[in-house]
Amino acid sequence: MRPLTEEETKTLFTKLANYIGKNLTQLIDRSDEDYCFRLHKDRVFYVSESAMRLAISVARPNLISLGTCFGKFSKTGKFKLHITALDYLAQYAKYKVWIKPNGEMPFLYGNHVVKAHLGRITEDTPEHQGVVVYNMSDIPLGFGVTARSTADTRKLDPTAILVFHQSDVGEYLRDEDTLF
Amino acid sequence: MGRRAKNKQEAPAPLHATPFQNGKKSNGKRKADDEEGPRPQKKVKEFVEGSSVKTKSKTEGKGDKSVKKSKKSKTTKISEEEEWGADGWEDVPEDNLATAAQELFNDSDGDEAHGFTGDLQDLEDDEFDADDDLLRDGVPKQELTFSDDESEGEENEEEKNFPEETDSEAGDEDDDEPVTGKNIEARSRALDKKAAREAELDLEDMEAAQAEESDDDDMEEDERFVLPTAEEREKEKTGAGPDVRDLQSRMQACVRVLGKFKKLGAGRSRSEYIEQLLADICSYYGYNEFLAEKLFSLFPTKEAIEFFEANEVSRPVTIRTNTLRTRRRDLAQALINRGVNLEPIGKWTSVGLQVFETPVPIGATPEYMAGHYMLQAASSFLPVLALDPQPKERVLDMASAPGGKTTYISALMQNTGLVFANDSNKARTKSLTANVHRLGCKNVVVCSYDGREFPKVMGGFDRVLLDAPCSGTGVISKDSSVKVNKSDRDFTLLAHLQKQLILCAIDSVDPSSSTGGYVVYSTCSVTVDENEAVVDYALRKRPNVKLVDTGLAFGRPGYKSYRGKKFDDKVTLTRRFYPHVHNMDGFFVAKFKVSKRAKKQAEETERDEKVGERVTANGEEEVEKATFEDEEDKAIIQNALRKQLKAKGIRVKPKAVAIAG
Numbered sequence: 001m002r003p004l005t006e007e008e009t010k011t012l013f014t015k016l017a018n019y020i021g022k023n024l025t026q027l028i029d030r031s032d033e034d035y036c037f038r039l040h041k042d043r044v045f046y047v048s049e050s051a052m053r054l055a056i057s058v059a060r061p062n063l064i065s066l067g068t069c070f071g072k073f074s075k076t077g078k079f080k081l082h083i084t085a086l087d088y089l090a091q092y093a094k095y096k097v098w099i100k101p102n103g104e105m106p107f108l109y110g111n112h113v114v115k116a117h118l119g120r121i122t123e124d125t126p127e128h129q130g131v132v133v134y135n136m137s138d139i140p141l142g143f144g145v146t147a148r149s150t151a152d153t154r155k156l157d158p159t160a161i162l163v164f165h166q167s168d169v170g171e172y173l174r175d176e177d178t179l180f
Numbered sequence: 181m182g183r184r185a186k187n188k189q190e191a192p193a194p195l196h197a198t199p200f201q202n203g204k205k206s207n208g209k210r211k212a213d214d215e216e217g218p219r220p221q222k223k224v225k226e227f228v229e230g231s232s233v234k235t236k237s238k239t240e241g242k243g244d245k246s247v248k249k250s251k252k253s254k255t256t257k258i259s260e261e262e263e264w265g266a267d268g269w270e271d272v273p274e275d276n277l278a279t280a281a282q283e284l285f286n287d288s289d290g291d292e293a294h295g296f297t298g299d300l301q302d303l304e305d306d307e308f309d310a311d312d313d314l315l316r317d318g319v320p321k322q323e324l325t326f327s328d329d330e331s332e333g334e335e336n337e338e339e340k341n342f343p344e345e346t347d348s349e350a351g352d353e354d355d356d357e358p359v360t361g362k363n364i365e366a367r368s369r370a371l372d373k374k375a376a377r378e379a380e381l382d383l384e385d386m387e388a389a390q391a392e393e394s395d396d397d398d399m400e401e402d403e404r405f406v407l408p409t410a411e412e413r414e415k416e417k418t419g420a421g422p423d424v425r426d427l428q429s430r431m432q433a434c435v436r437v438l439g440k441f442k443k444l445g446a447g448r449s450r451s452e453y454i455e456q457l458l459a460d461i462c463s464y465y466g467y468n469e470f471l472a473e474k475l476f477s478l479f480p481t482k483e484a485i486e487f488f489e490a491n492e493v494s495r496p497v498t499i500r501t502n503t504l505r506t507r508r509r510d511l512a513q514a515l516i517n518r519g520v521n522l523e524p525i526g527k528w529t530s531v532g533l534q535v536f537e538t539p540v541p542i543g544a545t546p547e548y549m550a551g552h553y554m555l556q557a558a559s560s561f562l563p564v565l566a567l568d569p570q571p572k573e574r575v576l577d578m579a580s581a582p583g584g585k586t587t588y589i590s591a592l593m594q595n596t597g598l599v600f601a602n603d604s605n606k607a608r609t610k611s612l613t614a615n616v617h618r619l620g621c622k623n624v625v626v627c628s629y630d631g632r633e634f635p636k637v638m639g640g641f642d643r644v645l646l647d648a649p650c651s652g653t654g655v656i657s658k659d660s661s662v663k664v665n666k667s668d669r670d671f672t673l674l675a676h677l678q679k680q681l682i683l684c685a686i687d688s689v690d691p692s693s694s695t696g697g698y699v700v701y702s703t704c705s706v707t708v709d710e711n712e713a714v715v716d717y718a719l720r721k722r723p724n725v726k727l728v729d730t731g732l733a734f735g736r737p738g739y740k741s742y743r744g745k746k747f748d749d750k751v752t753l754t755r756r757f758y759p760h761v762h763n764m765d766g767f768f769v770a771k772f773k774v775s776k777r778a779k780k781q782a783e784e785t786e787r788d789e790k791v792g793e794r795v796t797a798n799g800e801e802e803v804e805k806a807t808f809e810d811e812e813d814k815a816i817i818q819n820a821l822r823k824q825l826k827a828k829g830i831r832v833k834p835k836a837v838a839i840a841g
Contacts, residue, residue, distance in 0.1 A: 047622075048622075048623075050598070051598050054600075054625070054638070055625045057638045058629075058638070062628050063626075063627050064606075064609045064612075064626040065626040066624075066625040067623075067624075067625075069617060105546075139546065139547070141546065168549075172614050176610055176611055177610055179610075179614060180610050180613040
């Protein structure tokens with residue numbers, strides 16, 4: 001477990017900013033307690049300072065996880081957001097997409113969001129923007145990247161992909177073994 | 181009650197009532213009878229008429245016998261009658277048999293006929309009522325008691341030959357008749373009566389179960405349950421094994437005999453009955469002998485059977501609302517919208533829901549994946565409720581996978597403070613971590629240590645939950661492999677591990693914690709050596725802990741003594757949960773309060789001083805004043821230093837040099 005290097009921090013923050021934009025500052029300067037990012041076995045954990053201090057006494061091979069896992073760095077130095085970060089993404093998301101009940105299960109099985117399943121979408125969402133996907137009762141289901149801007153979607157046919165799937169809560173069941 | 185209902189459909193499986201030889205002989209005889217061909221039913225009817233309607237006049241337990249008897253040809257009947265009535269029927273020569281039996285038969289007829297008040301003709305005419313009366317007189321008692329007076333072979337043959345004569349089916353016959361305007365009233369009346377009778381029966385059944393005094397006397401007469409001999413058992417073993425129904429009824433009979441051994445124990449020793457019962461349990465439920473004996477000895481005989489029976493039935497599916505994400509009412513509504521049929525578990529929990537049926541997989545709904553609830557057995561709520569974690573505390577869960585309890589603790593602490601979730605098995609920490617993240621618990625640190633390392637890794641916890649690894653004898657309904665794969669050695673090893681773990685758990689607690697200082701020990705096992713014995717061990721080894729009330733409103737108190745072992749008096753504060761009583765997995769929960777050790781140490785030094793005083797008082801020996809002798813000590817100190825360095829892995833100079841230097 002160690003703090004992130006300058007470069008790693010930059011990669012992580014650019015990734016997060018794609019979803020939550022300027023709200024990123026709220027993750028770092030919290031009013032309640034100091035939180036920090038820590039790297040452990042290539043994974044980035046977002047954890048309160050106090051918990052982090054206590055977790056220091058756990059030896060490296062025995063520490064599995066602390067606080068919330070945000071994602072992991074690949075060997076090439078890229079950062080991949082995990083579904084476990086959804087809590088914070090959903091809390092601070094700038095652009096949101098709501099899908100209809102009939103689109104829930106297809107999305108949770110790892111498919112892209114097609115226009116037919118689209119319930120609502122934040123206005124003026126640009127193209128290739130990171131969005132958080134909710135169902136109609138406002139339960140966050142995952143996140144992805146828009147394929148078109150909101151303006152462009154009007155003309156599309158119902159089977160056209162609107163949001164590229166990146167991660168969904170179904171991964172808790174599907175990828176339990178590889179996620180951690 | 182269920183047992184009675186079963187018997188309704190099929191005639192109750194009979195028991196070996198007659199001594200073994202008798203049964204054999206009568207079987208042989210019957211064979212000869214059967215060779216004459218199946219007896220027509222008409223003959224029986226005639227016979228019934230001829231024998232002055234003995235059938236209807238019989239009282240209680242005798243009723244079914246006589247019904248059966250009436251179906252038989254005379255010779256069989258005679259032998260039967262004799263067998264039942266007299267002990268030495270074998271002595272009667274074949275020639276005389278008929279006459280002798282006739283006499284006997286007549287006698288018995290005479291005896292029994294006086295109870296009959298109606299006319300035969302009446303009975304014949306008024307079929308419904310008659311049949312109904314017949315049923316009322318004969319059936320109920322038969323179903324309540326064991327019909328032990330005939331050997332199995334006979335009864336089975338009877339069933340084959342005269343199926344329509346069995347009492348329960350006589351009732352069915354009624355129902356099969358076409359409904360006409362004429363008989364509809366009678367039918368409905370009959371039905372009403374039947375219902376009333378059923379209710380009466382149920383009541384009686386309950387009463388009988390509660391206090392068996394009432395039918396004691398009948399039992400005494402009927403009860404001719406005889407244990408199979410050693411050879412017979414050997415034969416059973418080598419052969420295909422006994423019929424399941426025979427087994428069942430034999431078990432019931434054994435239980436009954438053991439329940440009132442003084443009255444019914446027919447000259448055999450108690451251990452013989454228990455041995456037979458255990459053997460039957462092994463073959464009926466599929467336990468190995470060791471485990472059957474272990475579990476059997478936990479309960480009174482009757483309850484033990486209930487326990488084994490309950491292990492065959494799965495427990496209800498329950499879920500726990502994740503209060504970090506939603507409320508129970510909202511969750512229930514969301515699931516009901518998906519067509520799930522559910523209900524709150526009980527008053528003792530505000531987060532549990534019991535799922536009755538669901539059209540969707542309950543472990544893969546969007547709500548589940550979004551972490552709104554956790555699939556969790558009702559029993560595993562209990563240790564967390566007993567632990568009662570408070571916000572901002574530091575809590576350790578020593579064996580936490582797959583995280584049901586950990587996430588519950590975290591939810592009760594409202595995501596404040598810190599929860600250390602430990603599990604020794606690294607593979608299992610994956611699902612633990614997944615669940616922790618799915619349910620949005622942000623105050624959890626997951627680590628993978630052997631629990632016994634714990635006070636070394638970290639101590640000073642406010643509360644520690646130890647859900648110890650156990651044999652799983654409480655969750656046999658979930659995992660029936662326990663029935664066969666546990667041996668004496670497993671229990672010894674597990675108990676040893678549990679004792680080590682509980683000491684580690686106690687040592688990890690901060691005794692000066694202002695809010696906590698509690699340890700909760702739980703297992704999903706019902707055996708005493710994994711529960712009370714471990715608790716007692718902890719109390720003996722750590723004088724600074726004491727048992728406190730678990731705060732759980734229900735559950736049975738722990739055993740104070742078991743098979744000659746005496747435990748601490750406070751062990752009654754622990755709680756046991758059973759599948760057959762509470763309809764949840766077998767479980768055990770104990771809660772300790774850890775206080776400071778200093779007081780105890782002071783006491784000890786005090787005692788030491790007293791010992792010293794006594795010696796001087798005796799005048800035998802003066803207590804030596806401790807003085808330091810630097811010369812002697814030097815070498816010792818040197819040695820100790822060398823050892824210390826060695827232990828740290830630092831190479832030290834050879835000894836001679838060290839001393840010289």
